[in-house]
Amino acid sequence: YPPPMxxxxxxxxxxxxxxxxxxxxHAAHVLTARLSPSILACLPEHNDSATGLPRTSRAVLAAVKQFCNVNSVAAASVLKETLxxxxxxxxHSAINSFCEAWRSDVGALRTxxxxxxxxxxxxxxxxxLP
Known part of the structure; x- marks a missing residue:
C-alpha cells in the first residue's frame, strides 16, 4: 500500500x-470524522511532501494510536501514576536520586x-521538590 502508479x-x-x-x-474519513481538534493536529499532512501522494488511512490510524497510547496504555498509566x-x-543525594528517577521514567514513557x-x-x- 499504496499501490504504485x-x-x-x-x-x-x-x-x-x-x-x-x-x-x-472513505476509511480515512471514518477515522477522522469525529476526532477532536487536538488529535486532528497530530495527524500527518494531507499530502506527503516527499511523494506528493495523499496520506493513507493506515497513516491516520497509526497517528491516532500513537496519540492515544493504544499499544501501551496500561503500562504507561501505571508508570505515570508512579512517577x-x-x-x-x-x-542532596535524595534530590539527585529523585531527579535521576524522573529522567529515567520520562525516558521510558517517551519510548x-x-x-x-x-x-x-x-x-x-x-x-x-523540597
Missing amino acids: PPTQDPDLWSKYLAWWKTDS FARSCGTS MGYHFDWSDFIFSFLSQ
Missing part, C-alpha cells in the same frame, strides 16, 4: 488504482510513545 496506457489498472484511493479516503506519586527527600502534557509533568516534578 500504473502506466498511463492501461485503463484497467488506472481504474483499480483510483478505486483503491477512493476506498482508502507523579514519587516523593523527594531533602538531602512507549506516551503523549505528554508537559505542563502537568513540569508542575508535578517541581511540586515534589
Whole structure:
C-alpha cells in the first residue's frame, strides 16, 4: 500500500488504482470524522511532501494510536501514576536520586510513545521538590 502508479496506457489498472484511493479516503474519513481538534493536529499532512501522494488511512490510524497510547496504555498509566506519586527527600543525594528517577521514567514513557502534557509533568516534578 499504496499501490504504485500504473502506466498511463492501461485503463484497467488506472481504474483499480483510483478505486483503491477512493476506498482508502472513505476509511480515512471514518477515522477522522469525529476526532477532536487536538488529535486532528497530530495527524500527518494531507499530502506527503516527499511523494506528493495523499496520506493513507493506515497513516491516520497509526497517528491516532500513537496519540492515544493504544499499544501501551496500561503500562504507561501505571508508570505515570508512579512517577507523579514519587516523593523527594531533602538531602542532596535524595534530590539527585529523585531527579535521576524522573529522567529515567520520562525516558521510558517517551519510548512507549506516551503523549505528554508537559505542563502537568513540569508542575508535578517541581511540586515534589523540597
